[in-house]
Amino acid sequence: MYATAAVMPGKGSLFELREVVLDEPRPDEVVVRVVASGICHTDLIVRDQWYPPEPPVVLGHEGAGVVERVGSDVASVRPGDRVAMSFAFCRGCRNCLLGRPAYCTDFFPRNFGGRRADGSATVRASDGSEINANFFGQSSFSTYVLAAEHTVVPLPNDLPLELAAPLGCGVQTGAGAVLNSLAPPAGGSIVVFGVGTVGLSAIMAADVAHCDPVIAVDLVPKRLALAAELGATHTFNGTTGGLAERIMEIAGGGIDFAVETTASPAVLRTAVDSLAFGGTCGVIGAAPIGTEVSLDMSALLFDRSVRGIVEGGSVPRLFIPRLIDLHRRGRFPFDRLIRTYPFEEINRAAEDSEKGVTVKPVVLM
Ligand SMILES: NC(=O)c1ccc[n+]([C@@H]2O[C@H](COP(=O)([O-])OP(=O)(O)OC[C@H]3O[C@@H](n4cnc5c(N)ncnc54)[C@H](O)[C@@H]3O)[C@@H](O)[C@H]2O)c1
Ligand SMILES: [Zn+2]
Ligand SMILES: [Zn+2]
Incomplete structure (x- = not known):
């Protein structure tokens, strides 16, 4: 089956729309006609090869569309169903069995391996050569994709697909970090470092959880300014001097929860330095492998903790419907982050994200 995909031909290069050939769906796979795909910062760091898969590769991991075909074993969706796509997991490791698929021990190869788990390629160039794909189980910068059944999330008919797309990664990551992983009590104080898609989703979730400040x-x-409209009670420019002390002061002696989304070791240090006794810093920003950070060991003794969070600790088939419901009730207005672009303008969309012009670019196929 043919598709038009935004192929990344080399490290740091622009995306090029090319005709590609999709493999036949396996019994547990579906073919999705992609209608919309968000661009997440993680697509851009793979473009820059902080992480694999290597080029040539089809990226994109916030796809939403319509099921076109299903493999013989697929039972939970049918052709014509509208779905969002989210991350892949093995379903058999200890964490998957415990209902923690974001911590699947096979997470990295399944989502960054460029191939199916058995090593086979899902996408080829028109000359027959293999192209890395299967990024987060989808590679959604493409008009059609193959996805394993367990990675697709059925959607209600009235949700526009350009809204559904970023739920699959950025929005669920920020919201889930707060609502699933940190789970602050009402009145808990929280600071979010970096308010792109992930950080603004964390801010909206903190509002849902009645955090204050x-x-x-x-x-x-x-x-x-947008963060303030979406629930932030205080805002700071990251260059503000004595930032940790200012945050501690506002929070009455230290913050209960900090969320790091900038991938900067200096910012992580400030986040941990802002914590109250018993406070927790969630680490979401994806830094190059091997990046080190220095922390004050003695400060950690006072029940302070630092924990990594992947995909908001979400079970996508449970958490994405919950976010859609909160949105419908006006409590989680993540539509305000989104700006759409034609697929042909994917490079402008990525550039607008990096320049800070657009929070969540979504390309329309
Ligand atoms: N852990 C996960 O599961 C997961 C999932 C999705 C994204 N991510 C990562 O989360 C991070 C955020 O993703 P995003 O799509 O929201 O990115 P984004 O680029 O939209 O947002 C990052 C924000 O951080 C701000 N920032 C950068 N340096 C700063 C500094 N020194 N001080 C204050 N703010 C600063 C930027 O202005 C920007 O608004 C990225 O590193 C991405 O790769 C991780
Ligand atoms: Zn697993
Ligand atoms: Zn992402």
């Missing part, structure tokens, strides 16, 4: 930190004034 809710502090946003970023370098882009427009993003801070």
